[in-house]
Amino acid sequence: MSGGLRAKYDQTYDEIERDVLRLGAMVDQAIRDSLTSLEQRDTALAQQVIDKDEEINALRYQIEEACLALIATQQPTAGDLRAVVSAMNMVVDMERMGDHASGIAKTVILMGDQPLLKPLIDIPRMARLAREMLRSSLEAFAARDAKAARAIAPRDEEMDQLYRAVFDELVEIMAQKPGTVERATYLLWVAHNLERIGDRATNLVERIIFITTGDMRELNV
Amino acid sequence: MVSNAILPKIEVHDLDFYYGEKRALSNINMVILEREITALIGPSGCGKSTFLRCLNRMNETIPGARMQGRVLIDGVDIYSPEIDPVDLRQRVGMVFQKPNPFPQSVYDNVAFGPRILGLTQSRSEEAEMVERSLRQAALWDVVKDSLDENALELSLGEQQRLCIARVLAVEPEVVLMDEPTSALDPIATLEIEDLMTALKSHYTIVVVTHNMQQAARVSDRTGLFWLGELVEFDETDRIFTRPKEERTEAYVTGRVG
Numbered sequence: 001m002s003g004g005l006r007a008k009y010d011q012t013y014d015e016i017e018r019d020v021l022r023l024g025a026m027v028d029q030a031i032r033d034s035l036t037s038l039e040q041r042d043t044a045l046a047q048q049v050i051d052k053d054e055e056i057n058a059l060r061y062q063i064e065e066a067c068l069a070l071i072a073t074q075q076p077t078a079g080d081l082r083a084v085v086s087a088m089n090m091v092v093d094m095e096r097m098g099d100h101a102s103g104i105a106k107t108v109i110l111m112g113d114q115p116l117l118k119p120l121i122d123i124p125r126m127a128r129l130a131r132e133m134l135r136s137s138l139e140a141f142a143a144r145d146a147k148a149a150r151a152i153a154p155r156d157e158e159m160d161q162l163y164r165a166v167f168d169e170l171v172e173i174m175a176q177k178p179g180t181v182e183r184a185t186y187l188l189w190v191a192h193n194l195e196r197i198g199d200r201a202t203n204l205v206e207r208i209i210f211i212t213t214g215d216m217r218e219l220n221v
Numbered sequence: 222m223v224s225n226a227i228l229p230k231i232e233v234h235d236l237d238f239y240y241g242e243k244r245a246l247s248n249i250n251m252v253i254l255e256r257e258i259t260a261l262i263g264p265s266g267c268g269k270s271t272f273l274r275c276l277n278r279m280n281e282t283i284p285g286a287r288m289q290g291r292v293l294i295d296g297v298d299i300y301s302p303e304i305d306p307v308d309l310r311q312r313v314g315m316v317f318q319k320p321n322p323f324p325q326s327v328y329d330n331v332a333f334g335p336r337i338l339g340l341t342q343s344r345s346e347e348a349e350m351v352e353r354s355l356r357q358a359a360l361w362d363v364v365k366d367s368l369d370e371n372a373l374e375l376s377l378g379e380q381q382r383l384c385i386a387r388v389l390a391v392e393p394e395v396v397l398m399d400e401p402t403s404a405l406d407p408i409a410t411l412e413i414e415d416l417m418t419a420l421k422s423h424y425t426i427v428v429v430t431h432n433m434q435q436a437a438r439v440s441d442r443t444g445l446f447w448l449g450e451l452v453e454f455d456e457t458d459r460i461f462t463r464p465k466e467e468r469t470e471a472y473v474t475g476r477v478g
Contacts, residue, residue, distance in 0.1 A: 005477065006475050006476060076474065077461040077473045077474055078461060078462060078464050078469075078473050078474050079463075079474065080474045081461070214462065214463030
C-alpha cells in the first residue's frame, strides 16, 4: 500500500501489528500451558499461567495506547482506520482469551491432587482447536486475508459440538455417581473456558473481515 | 451527518470542460442535494475548482473556455439562453480562497450587493439586511461598533467572514466556496467550518478543499476528482471509512498526493 508517503504511519502501524502477533503468541502459550498443567496435574505450571496473565493484560493496554496515539496524531482513514480500530478491538478479545486460559489454570489448582475423573480426550481436542483458530486468525490478520478468515468461522461449530459432547458425558457421569460432582464440575469449567476461547476467535475473524472488506457483521449467529 | 433533505438542488449531467484544446473535466455526473455541504477533494490540478466555477458560470469569463453537458439548478438548465448570468451569480454566490473585501467600510461591503440589486427600499431596511448578514456570518458582535471602519483593518479570518456576509446579503440559495480557509490560521479555519455547519440549514454549500480533514469534518457528501474525472462520490462517512475505489483509498489515506 505504501507509495513512499506516510512511511512513518506504516512503520508505526507495523509495530502495532507485530505487537498484536506477539500478544497472540503469549495467549497461545497460555492455552497450551494451561492444558499441559491439567494433563500433567502440574500446579506449579498452572500458577505460572496465572502469573503470566498480567503480562498479557499489560501488552493489551500498551497496544491500545499505541492505537489511540496513532489515531490522534495521524488521522488514519479508510483501510488504515479500519485496521487500527480492529487491532484495538482484537486485543480485548485476545486478552479475554488469556483470562480463560488463566481460568483453566485456576481450576487445575482447585483440583489439587484429586485423580482425574476420566481420561481426557475431547478436552485436549478442544484446546487444539482453540489454538488452531487463534493461530489461523492471526495469520489471516497479518495477511489481510478475508477468505482465510472466513474459513475459520465454521470451526466454532466444531468447538460447540465438542463442548456439547463433553457436557453430555459429564452430566451423565454426575447423574450416575453423585460423588463425582465436584470433579466433573471442574472439568466442565475447563471445557466451558475452551468453548469461550473459540467464541472469541470468531470475534477476531469478524474483525479481520471488517478490515479487508469494510463489512461488519456477526458470524455464526 | 446526512441531513433530512432529499431534494436535488444541483444536477450535473455529462459535463466536459475544455480550456482551448485541453480537456479539464470528463463526463462529470453529480447530484448535489439541497441544504447539505458537499465537499470536492482531489490533487492539485484535478479540475475541482474548474467544476465549481461551472456551477455559477464563472468560467464564461475565461477566454477559450468551453463546456459541454448540462448543469441544472432546481431542474432548470443554468446555461439556457433565458438565464441571466448576473441573476444566477446572485442565487449562487461564491467565496474565494483569498479574502477579497472591498476597500470600503464593513457596512458598505455588505450593503453593496443589495443596493445594486435594489433589494431594500429604505436605509433602515438596508441596515437590517446588513446586520442580519453579519449575524449569519458570525461577525456582528465583532464589528457592530465599528461598521464604518475599513474592512481591510479586520483580521484575515474576519475578512473572510465578511466576504461570506457579503454573499449572504444578496440572499443566495447556494454558496460555493473555493478553498475558503487555505489562507487562514487553524482557529480561524475552525470558526469558518463552524459557520458552514450553521449555514447549511438555510443554504446549499459546495466547498472545494485540499484539506482532507476539513472535508471529513464538515461535509455530508464528498466527491473525489482525479485528472478531470469524478472518481467517487458518496456520503462522507463512507468515503473516509470504506471507499469503494482504490484511487479514493490511496488519496484519503495520504498514500498519493
